[in-house]
Every structure is written in C-alpha cells, then in structure tokens.
Amino acid sequence: MAVTEQEVSFDRSELIITKTDLQGKITYANRTFMRVANYAEAALLGQDHNLIRHPSMPRGVFYGLWHALKSGDEFFGFVKNYTSDKNYYWVFANITPDRIGDDVVGFYSVRRVAPKGAVQTIEGIYQKMRELEQTTERKQAPEVSWKWMVDFVRQQHQMGYEEYIIDLYQKHRSD
Numbered sequence: 526m527a528v529t530e531q532e533v534s535f536d537r538s539e540l541i542i543t544k545t546d547l548q549g550k551i552t553y554a555n556r557t558f559m560r561v562a563n564y565a566e567a568a569l570l571g572q573d574h575n576l577i578r579h580p581s582m583p584r585g586v587f588y589g590l591w592h593a594l595k596s597g598d599e600f601f602g603f604v605k606n607y608t609s610d611k612n613y614y615w616v617f618a619n620i621t622p623d624r625i626g627d628d629v630v631g632f633y634s635v636r637r638v639a640p641k642g643a644v645q646t647i648e649g650i651y652q653k654m655r656e657l658e659q660t661t662e663r664k665q666a667p668e669v670s671w672k673w674m675v676d677f678v679r680q681q682h683q684m685g686y687e688e689y690i691i692d693l694y695q696k697h698r699s700d
C-alpha cells in the first residue's frame with residue numbers, strides 16, 4: 526500500500542543543529558533535530574548524514590555542498606529531509622567547516638525552517654536539476670546539474686548562487 530508522506534515542521538524560533546566528522550558522519554545532534562527527525566541520539570551518532578536524505582533531493586545540491594566545504598567555504602541551501610518514519614521537512618541550511626586553529630576537524634550545520642514561498646521556487650529548480658540528472662551520464666550528473674543551476678540563477682537573476690539563495694530566504698522569511 527502506498528504511504529503518503531506528511532510534511533512536519535518546527536517553530537521559526539528553533540534551530541536544527543548537527544555536527545559531523547570530515548566524512549559526514551554525525552558526531553552531535555541537538556534536541557530539536559532529534560524531535561523533528563524523530564531519532565534517538567544513539568541511532569544518530571556515528572551514522573552517515575545521508576541517513577535523512579530525501580530521494581527527491583537532486584544529487585547536484587550535495588555536489589555543491591561538498592565542493593564548497595572541501596574548498597574551505599561555507600554553504601547555504603534549501604534541503605528536504607526525511608524523518609525516521611518517512612515524513613519530510615524543509616530547512617534552510619548553513620553548513621560550515623568546524624575549525625580548531627587552522628585545521629578543519631569536521632563540519633556543522635545550522636538549519637532554520639524554510640519559508641513556504643522559497644520552497645515553492647526551489648522545488649521548480651530542483652525538479653529541473655533532477656530531470657537533467659536523469660538524462661546525463663551518472664558519474665557526471667551531479668556536477669552537470671549543479672553547474673546548470675548556477676548558470677540558470679546567473680542568467681535569470683544576475684546573481685551568484687549564494688546571494689540568490691540567501692535573498693530567496695530573506696524575501697520569504699516573514700510569509
């Protein structure tokens with residue numbers, strides 16, 4: 526029997542926070558994450574962060590995320606995640622290298638609830654990325670769809686990806 530996924534949400538004042546090691550294995554999760562994603566702490570620590578990956582997320586977004594982190598940069602993006610019971614929630618995420626002195630020892634992510642209007646816009650873009658990924662050779666697909674998005678944003682809005690995505694969040698944050 527097909528099960529319909531339900532959207533779950535959290536308060537605007539709340540932050541969902543996790544930390545990972547350099548490989549993306551979860552080393553810390555705050556209480557809000559555990560409540561929204563519906564996991565006990567013991568089920569999270571040591572797990573790959575793709576544990577909560579939603580299948581509708583384009584692979585290109587994670588290409589952009591890891592490319593930024595490996596270059597020592599931070600990343601902003603809208604992400605749809607699965608809860609443990611296969612419901613979903615949308616976040617606006619900021620992911621940054623976690624540094625001790627000059628060394629990057631892991632990464633952390635701080636997420637706010639994604640405004641509905643912003644999700645509507647980004648879903649259209651993600652849909653195009655997924656379509657492109659399906660018609661592109663598998664190994665190249667994430668990089669190709671990521672670059673398509675960056676070019677699309679540049680052409681449509683005369684802005685870089687990061688500026689566009691922060692602007693999209695700001696524009697809708699009081700929806």
Ligand SMILES: Cc1cc2nc3c(=O)[nH]c(=O)nc-3n(C[C@H](O)[C@H](O)[C@H](O)COP(=O)(O)O)c2cc1C
Nearest residue numbers: 545549574575577578579587604606620632633634
């Ligand atoms: C600090 C940090 C937080 C992350 N948060 C998420 C997240 O909330 N959801 C998600 O799907 N991937 C997240 N990722 C990316 C995952 O590590 C992974 O690249 C992604 O789920 C795609 O999985 P795959 O590479 O196995 O296809 C995060 C990575 C880091 C470093």
